[in-house]
Amino acid sequence: xxxxxxxxxxxxxARLAGELRxxxxxxxxxxxxxxxxxxxxxxxxxLSIFANFQMLRVRLLSTPDMGIAExxxxxxxxxxxxxxxxxxxPGRSAxxxxxxxxxxxLWLGASTVGCLRLGPIPGTEPESPMxxxxxAWFLLMVSLPMAFLLMLMLLRACPLRPALTASLGGLASxxxxxxxLTLIHPFDAxxxxxxxxxxxxxxxxxxxxxxxxxxxxxxxxxxxR
Amino acid sequence: MSxxxxxxxxxxxxPGPRLWHMGAMKDEVQNRGLPVLMAAxxxxxxAAYQAVLRACVPVAAAAARRQGHAPDAVDDVxxxxxxxxxxxxxxxxxxxxxxxxxxxxxxxRAVDAWRRHGRAGGREVHDPEAYLAHADxxxxxxxxxxAGFQSDxxxxxxARLPAGQRExxxxxxxxxxSLDEAAAVTGRSKGALKVNFHRALKALRxxxxxxxxx
Numbered sequence: 001x002x003x004x005x006x007x008x009x010x011x012x013x014a015r016l017a018g019e020l021r022x023x024x025x026x027x028x029x030x031x032x033x034x035x036x037x038x039x040x041x042x043x044x045x046x047l048s049i050f051a052n053f054q055m056l057r058v059r060l061l062s063t064p065d066m067g068i069a070e071x072x073x074x075x076x077x078x079x080x081x082x083x084x085x086x087x088x089x090p091g092r093s094a095x096x097x098x099x100x101x102x103x104x105x106l107w108l109g110a111s112t113v114g115c116l117r118l119g120p121i122p123g124t125e126p127e128s129p130m131x132x133x134x135x136a137w138f139l140l141m142v143s144l145p146m147a148f149l150l151m152l153m154l155l156r157a158c159p160l161r162p163a164l165t166a167s168l169g170g171l172a173s174x175x176x177x178x179x180x181l182t183l184i185h186p187f188d189a190x191x192x193x194x195x196x197x198x199x200x201x202x203x204x205x206x207x208x209x210x211x212x213x214x215x216x217x218x219x220x221x222x223x224x225r
Numbered sequence: 226m227s228x229x230x231x232x233x234x235x236x237x238x239x240p241g242p243r244l245w246h247m248g249a250m251k252d253e254v255q256n257r258g259l260p261v262l263m264a265a266x267x268x269x270x271x272a273a274y275q276a277v278l279r280a281c282v283p284v285a286a287a288a289a290r291r292q293g294h295a296p297d298a299v300d301d302v303x304x305x306x307x308x309x310x311x312x313x314x315x316x317x318x319x320x321x322x323x324x325x326x327x328x329x330x331x332x333x334r335a336v337d338a339w340r341r342h343g344r345a346g347g348r349e350v351h352d353p354e355a356y357l358a359h360a361d362x363x364x365x366x367x368x369x370x371x372a373g374f375q376s377d378x379x380x381x382x383x384a385r386l387p388a389g390q391r392e393x394x395x396x397x398x399x400x401x402x403s404l405d406e407a408a409a410v411t412g413r414s415k416g417a418l419k420v421n422f423h424r425a426l427k428a429l430r431x432x433x434x435x436x437x438x439x
Contacts, residue, residue, distance in 0.1 A: 012304055013278045014338040022269035023315040068306045087318050089324035090309075090333075158313030160333040 001141070026157060029085035036081055036150055042178045043146070044183065051183040065113045066182070069111035073179035074108025076100050080172035084150065087165045088157035097164055101169060107175065108198075135181065143170075143177035147208040162210055170208030175199040264319040281310055281327060289338070298338060305334040311320035382432040388415075390425035397422050 026032070060067045079100035086096040150169040159165035176202065259280060266274035285306035289299040309330050318328050383391055383399075396407040397418065404415045411418065 005297075009282060009302070009303060010305070012307055013275055015277060016307060017271045017275045020266065020269060020271050020274050023267050025267060025318060026315050028318075091311050091321075091329040120350070157316045160309075162330060183402065 033085045065110045065162040069110035073175045076175035083170035089153045105147040136196045136200040139177045143173040143204040147173035165211040170205035171217035173206040231433035259323045285331045288335045292335040302338050389421045394425040
């Protein structure tokens with residue numbers, strides 16, 4: 001190493017030490033994931049005002065696959081949130097990203113089975129032509145604010161793989177939105193529904209990945225000095 | 226286990242020789258251990274923080290070299306690692322080992338440097354001849370040289386003028402003084418200065434037209 005580069009390093013070290021402020025050690029990824037899931041739960045409680053629990057009970061009892069799909073969505077939201085917070089901390093394995101995989105398979109599998117069913121579910125209403133678009137709109141409008149909150153919490157850490165962490169955050173938010181959608185979703189799922197839901201989930205994940213990963217990169221103002 | 230032994234063996238992490246040459250720093254690191262120093266840095270202890278950052282340098286450089294970076298790129302990776310350590314300070318849990326935390330940052334930044342290098346390689350072309358042949362947007366070198374020669378010729382022509390004319394051209398033409406100011410400086414009348422100035426211009430015109438003889 002040349003004297004010049006060593007001098008530059010010493011200057012950088014002195015500058016970083018000069019900028020040092022006391023910091024609070026971040027809570028563990030588990031705690032932070034629980035905090036975010038708590039916020040999602042509060043949102044679910046708010047939405048439950050508009051839910052018809054009588055109809056929901058009839059639907060879940062008559063079609064167990066819908067209950068399994070709901071369980072898969074909830075588990076995906078929880079496990080993807082844990083994985084996002086784990087991968088946001090340096091030194092934690094990238095293999096955490098596989099954590100939500102079984103739940104995603106459960107969610108998608110059960111949803112697909114629901115689409116293959118013939119005949120309407122007791123207690124459901126006829127679907128309007130605009131229904132898939134309304135569902136997609138709901139998924140995006142619910143998942144993006146939750147993804148925004150999650151990104152704010154993730155930004156306090158220092159994700160070394162911003163794209164991976166942001167994608168997991170997007171998946172957690174989209175799965176949480178899909179789980180909440182069931183509360184106010186008085187229709188049987190069709191193949192068209194599934195495709196639209198899947199497209200909305202992918203759009204939410206991609207939007208979070210693109211915006212989140214860019215924001216999670218190194219602070220340009222710090223780099224430029 | 227003593228603090229010295231603890232730091233020498235934890236996670237296989239050893240501060241490099243450069244660190245051990247730093248007298249007080251050496252004692253500081255030996256006595257307290259990096260996890261302890263990191264905890265102190267998180268509390269705002271700048272001396273402890275400097276010790277930690279210095280201990281990160283050899284680890285970052287080794288990670289960059291392992292990834293096959295050239296020596297100048299190694300310095301860039303080291304700087305990126307130090308900045309990332311600064312940003313990620315709050316994410317370190319003092320109850321966990323320091324080594325994996327630092328190694329993850331160092332390895333990641335070394336890989337990121339290759340990615341940036343690859344992206345730059347896709348956008349930029351290495352063509353030293355085109356670079357050398359590219360015309361400079363500044364003044365033409367020939368024109369600058371000509372201007373220099375003309376300036377020398379004019380100076381030589383002024384030197385060949387009679388004393389009165391030379392004085393008039395230097396004060397009124399080159400120093401841009403008014404007739405009143407020039408008269409005050411030389412003690413001559415304004416009329417005499419005006420005559421000398423016009424004769425000097427005429428003589429210079431003749432001398433400059435003669436060109437290389439001057």
